[in-house]
Amino acid sequence: MQLNDLNAAENTENIDKEAWECLENSILYYQGRPVGTLAAYDPSVEALNYDQCFIRDFVSSALIFLVKGRTNIVKNFLEETLKLQPKKRALDAYKPGKGLIPASFKVVNINGEEHLEADFGEHAIARVTPVDSCLWWLILLRAYVVSTNDYSLAKQPDFQIGIRLIMEICLANRFDMYPTLLVPDGACMIDRRMGIYGHPLEIQVLFFGALRAARELLICKGNEDIVEAMDNRLPLLCGHLRQHYWIDISRLNAIYRFKSEEYGKAAVNLFNIYVDSLPYYELDKWLPRKGGYLAGNVGPSQLDTRFFALGNLMAIISDLSTEEQSQAIMTLIEERWDDLVGDMPMKICFPALENEEYRVVTGCDPKNIPWSYHNAGSWPVLMWMLAAAAVKTNRIGMARKALEIAKSRLSEDEWPEYYDGKKGRLIGKQARKYQTWTITGYLLAKEIINKPDLLPLVSFNEFPTESVSRACEFEVGGLESYMSL
Ligand code: GLC
Numbered sequence: 001m002q003l004n005d006l007n008a009a010e011n012t013e014n015i016d017k018e019a020w021e022c023l024e025n026s027i028l029y030y031q032g033r034p035v036g037t038l039a040a041y042d043p044s045v046e047a048l049n050y051d052q053c054f055i056r057d058f059v060s061s062a063l064i065f066l067v068k069g070r071t072n073i074v075k076n077f078l079e080e081t082l083k084l085q086p087k088k089r090a091l092d093a094y095k096p097g098k099g100l101i102p103a104s105f106k107v108v109n110i111n112g113e114e115h116l117e118a119d120f121g122e123h124a125i126a127r128v129t130p131v132d133s134c135l136w137w138l139i140l141l142r143a144y145v146v147s148t149n150d151y152s153l154a155k156q157p158d159f160q161i162g163i164r165l166i167m168e169i170c171l172a173n174r175f176d177m178y179p180t181l182l183v184p185d186g187a188c189m190i191d192r193r194m195g196i197y198g199h200p201l202e203i204q205v206l207f208f209g210a211l212r213a214a215r216e217l218l219i220c221k222g223n224e225d226i227v228e229a230m231d232n233r234l235p236l237l238c239g240h241l242r243q244h245y246w247i248d249i250s251r252l253n254a255i256y257r258f259k260s261e262e263y264g265k266a267a268v269n270l271f272n273i274y275v276d277s278l279p280y281y282e283l284d285k286w287l288p289r290k291g292g293y294l295a296g297n298v299g300p301s302q303l304d305t306r307f308f309a310l311g312n313l314m315a316i317i318s319d320l321s322t323e324e325q326s327q328a329i330m331t332l333i334e335e336r337w338d339d340l341v342g343d344m345p346m347k348i349c350f351p352a353l354e355n356e357e358y359r360v361v362t363g364c365d366p367k368n369i370p371w372s373y374h375n376a377g378s379w380p381v382l383m384w385m386l387a388a389a390a391v392k393t394n395r396i397g398m399a400r401k402a403l404e405i406a407k408s409r410l411s412e413d414e415w416p417e418y419y420d421g422k423k424g425r426l427i428g429k430q431a432r433k434y435q436t437w438t439i440t441g442y443l444l445a446k447e448i449i450n451k452p453d454l455l456p457l458v459s460f461n462e463f464p465t466e467s468v469s470r471a472c473e474f475e476v477g478g479l480e481s482y483m484s485l
Contacts (some may be wrong), residue, residue: 011112015411016446019439020126022415023061028053030107031114034073035080037061037440039104040417042434050432051106052119055081055133056189059140060381060440064474066147067447067454074144075153079173081105082162084118096120101137103130103191124191134166135206143457144214145468151219160220162340165465167214170207171229179236180204180217180298189310195361198299199312201245205294208237209318212460235467238320241294242468244270247305248292248328252283255303273303282351285341291332292325296349305349307332307340312383316392319460330393333386344378344409345386345402354374369432371422378424379417380406381441387448390414399449406442417441 026037028326036053062074081101089098095104102118109115121129141163145154153159176182178199185197188206198200215230255278258269283305293312296304316326332341340347352370353361362368366376383406390399410416418428448454 003260008266012407013282015407016443018411019415019443020211022434022439023064024434025444026061026434026439028107030076030080030116032154033076035076035116036073036105037436039437040435042433042435045432046429048123049104049106049119051079054104054108055101055180056103056136057381057437059136060384060437062140063143063384064440064444064447065442066143066457067451071148074140078137078141078144078153078159082114082158082333084116085162085165087161087165091231094122095121097169099134099169101130101133101166103128103133107412115117126186126192128186128191130191131181131183131188131203132206134169135203135210138163138166138210138213138217138430139206139458142217145217146457154217155219160218160223163214163218164223164226166210167218167226167230170210170228170249171233179233179240181207182239186333192365192368192374193361193363194368194374195304195353196297198302200297201294201308202314204237204245205311205314205318205320208234208241208320209314209460211237212318212463220465234463238463239468241315242322242325244298245294246292246325247283247287247295249284249287249289251292252278252280252287256280271298271303272301274301277301278305278438279432286336288332288335290328291335292328294321294325294329297304307347309346309348309379310384310385311339312381313389316389316456317385317459322465326389326393330389330398334395334398338423339404341386341402342378342423343405343426344380344419345383345406346378347376347424348374348379348382348418369429372429373418376422377428378419379438379441380410380415380419381435381437383441384444384448387445388455392459396449398453399445403442403445403449406445410438411443415442417433 026041027034028036028038036058038051039054039057040050058077065073084102084105086096086098086100090096100120102120103124105118107114108117121127141154145151175262180199181203182199183203185193188202190196211230211234218227255273256275258273260269260272260274262269293307294315296306296308312329315321316329319418339350352375354370358370367373383402387399390396413427414433415435415438416427416431416433417438418431420426420428
């Protein structure tokens with residue numbers, strides 16, 4: 001080995017060591033047992049709720065713990081969060097509904113005794129609803145089972161009830177007639193008003209993963225009705241997303257020439273999208289010849305053409321997108337690397353909402369100014385998803401390149417929560433330092449790149465295309481078939 005290589009290897013070793021130390025520091029203990037990790041451990045700023053364990057944030061920590069065989073903390077987390085899930089219908093409309101999993105929790109001391117206190121959004125800024133928590137919880141429970149090869153936890157009666165309750169809220173009777181889930185703004189990683197109410201991609205992709213996880217894990221007798229509902233919903237959801245969310249140049253062209261105001265069953269422009277609502281000239285320039293992606297949101301006269309990283313990457317990982325679509329998403333990231341990865345992997349969404357649109361859609365949120373935070377800021381946690389998607393599509397070189405970029409800055413910048421600017425060169429205006437999922441995003445990406453056989457922790461087998469194409473056939477007939485339950 002040359003001297004330069006030796007120095008580089010030593011440098012990497014130091015960064016990894018520091019990352020692990022920070023991760024250890026963030027572990028949350030409850031009655032002497034490790035049960036989660038704090039969102040951030042940055043003593044220099046007011047904690048707000050960053051001293052809590054967030055369900056979505058802990059998933060990245062949990063996966064790296066599973067990879068390292070530290071399964072106990074993950075098991076404790078799953079058991080404790082399950083206890084926080086309301087098992088009865090709420091009598092008070094301000095109380096969390098039956099089956100919900102909180103956004104976060106913390107340890108409180110009452111009369112010298114430790115308790116866990118959950119936040120279902122009732123304390124959170126803007127009182128946002130954490131729809132993604134229960135979906136991530138199921139995905140993590142399955143990862144635990146895959147990693148330990150131990151079904152006994154998931155088979156326990158309290159876990160079977162917990163899984164069923166989550167499925168019950170997801171598959172409940174509702175007003176909506178799409179196979180997707182209708183949610184308010186800020187119901188996921190983007191937990192502030194960002195114009196993602198309706199049927200945002202992130203929630204739909206996690207819903208698909210959660211349905212597939214629950215389908216594997218709900219094995220007790222007496223659940224036949226809910227299993228049937230899951231079997232009905234899965235292909236419709238998958239077909240709907242693959243078909244109606246997909247954007248590439250030929251799809252854009254079809255939309256560009258759509259007729260509008262079509263009534264009845266023969267409608268082609270099902271959602272009555274008006275082309276003038278789309279930035280079609282920009283997209284015509286931006287879309288590579290072979291690339292494509294899943295849109296941010298689809299609803300009545302609404303097609304949000306922003307690229308959202310989590311939804312697109314998790315769609316690849318969970319086998320929601322077809323093989324062709326997955327390759328096209330990766331091609332898009334490769335060809336638009338400067339926009340989507342730039343100097344820090346990777347943009348949470350692209351492009352930013354600017355000017356009047358920013359003011360109207362975010363409600364003038366100073367934290368979400370253009371090219372900052374949720375409004376097209378860069379989030380290192382997304383790196384592990386980029387790595388997993390790259391492994392899944394056999395494009396590992398892209399993940400290596402992204403990791404090198406991140407490695408050169410993260411430790412020096414003290415592991416910020418997010419970065420700002422068009423290329424992600426500025427440390428986020430209000431970013432916490434020592435943000436746990438930044439640290440685990442880096443560690444996990446590295447593990448996945450070096451050991452591609454870890455992919456099954458979060459990935460699923462191919463979804464049978466036969467059932468999907470049947471779902472698409474139904475769809476042409478109208479919306480009735482969406483009423484799966
Ligand atoms: C911010 C993020 C959210 C995250 C939380 C804790 O609110 O938007 O996704 O869970 O911080 O890190």
